[in-house]
Amino acid sequence: MMRLENKVALVTGSAQGLGAAIAKLYAKEGAKVFVADLKAEIGEKTVEEINKTAKNKAEFIVLDVTDEGSWINAVSSVVKSAGKLDILVNNAGINIREPIEEMQVKSLDAMLAVNVKGPFLGIKHFIPILRKAGGGSIINMSSVCGLIGHKYTTEAYTVTKGALTLLTKTIAVRYAKDNIRTNSIHPSTVNTPLVQELFKNPDRKAERLGEVPLGRLATDMDVANAALFLASEEASFLNGVALPVDGGTTAD
Numbered sequence: 001m002m003r004l005e006n007k008v009a010l011v012t013g014s015a016q017g018l019g020a021a022i023a024k025l026y027a028k029e030g031a032k033v034f035v036a037d038l039k040a041e042i043g044e045k046t047v048e049e050i051n052k053t054a055k056n057k058a059e060f061i062v063l064d065v066t067d068e069g070s071w072i073n074a075v076s077s078v079v080k081s082a083g084k085l086d087i088l089v090n091n092a093g094i095n096i097r098e099p100i101e102e103m104q105v106k107s108l109d110a111m112l113a114v115n116v117k118g119p120f121l122g123i124k125h126f127i128p129i130l131r132k133a134g135g136g137s138i139i140n141m142s143s144v145c146g147l148i149g150h151k152y153t154t155e156a157y158t159v160t161k162g163a164l165t166l167l168t169k170t171i172a173v174r175y176a177k178d179n180i181r182t183n184s185i186h187p188s189t190v191n192t193p194l195v196q197e198l199f200k201n202p203d204r205k206a207e208r209l210g211e212v213p214l215g216r217l218a219t220d221m222d223v224a225n226a227a228l229f230l231a232s233e234e235a236s237f238l239n240g241v242a243l244p245v246d247g248g249t250t251a252d
């Protein structure tokens, strides 16, 4: 039995990176997946890859999470094509690494728009659809920076990810009555090409690895497996949880 049999999921920011890993794993576990992203070309490629083996065909949706009209269109596309939604993953996020004293207001606004307004609008527009399906699972991709004042991260990112942690909890409390579970995931640094670039500097590498008790970076599958668990029936009593996927970083 596949773990997301008969489920329909939408994952934002899933053309690449963590979102793509989640979309692929969900499809492998039987879900029909909507890959929703700004980037159409790579998004379509991700869908093609998924559909080589998927039982239920994945679809690409152009979505700008900062734009309410774009969310309204996404809801129509999902309802028209699948008739329902069970799982919403608010994964799209950006990080403009400007320290607070050098931060340009336009960078701050852009980060708030993608990282906070995006999930807020997604939840606003998909709650009625999840309710109609008899409930569901909302998963917000926060960060260790949504739990602690992380010394290697600039302030604005922490502000946006902290907001997402409490957006998760307020929705969890309010919509539990509709059998909608809302949880957040908090990864430490994930092993991406960007990080490998940073790791060319041995001091940066030592800093980043030194803060993780398990002594390694997160993989995209570490995060995708957590997102699978939270979406599945195995997590049916988990609501309002902030789940670190960080090798113990925030326990230190």
Ligand SMILES: NC(=O)c1ccc[n+]([C@@H]2O[C@H](COP(=O)([O-])OP(=O)(O)OC[C@H]3O[C@@H](n4cnc5c(N)ncnc54)[C@H](O)[C@@H]3O)[C@@H](O)[C@H]2O)c1
Pocket: 012, 013, 014, 015, 016, 017, 018, 019, 036, 037, 038, 039, 063, 064, 065, 066, 091, 092, 093, 094, 095, 114, 141, 142, 143, 144, 186, 187, 188, 189, 190, 191, 192
């Ligand atoms: N990579 C890490 O180390 C790490 C650690 C903790 C948390 N996170 C969080 O995980 C999430 C995914 O990170 P990633 O490393 O895979 O990032 P990524 O940059 O590889 O992918 C992000 C995706 O989001 C999409 N996106 C950006 N703005 C969008 C918008 N307005 N509307 C729709 N889509 C948009 C991009 O096109 C891209 O496909 C983010 O929320 C990030 O903050 C990442």
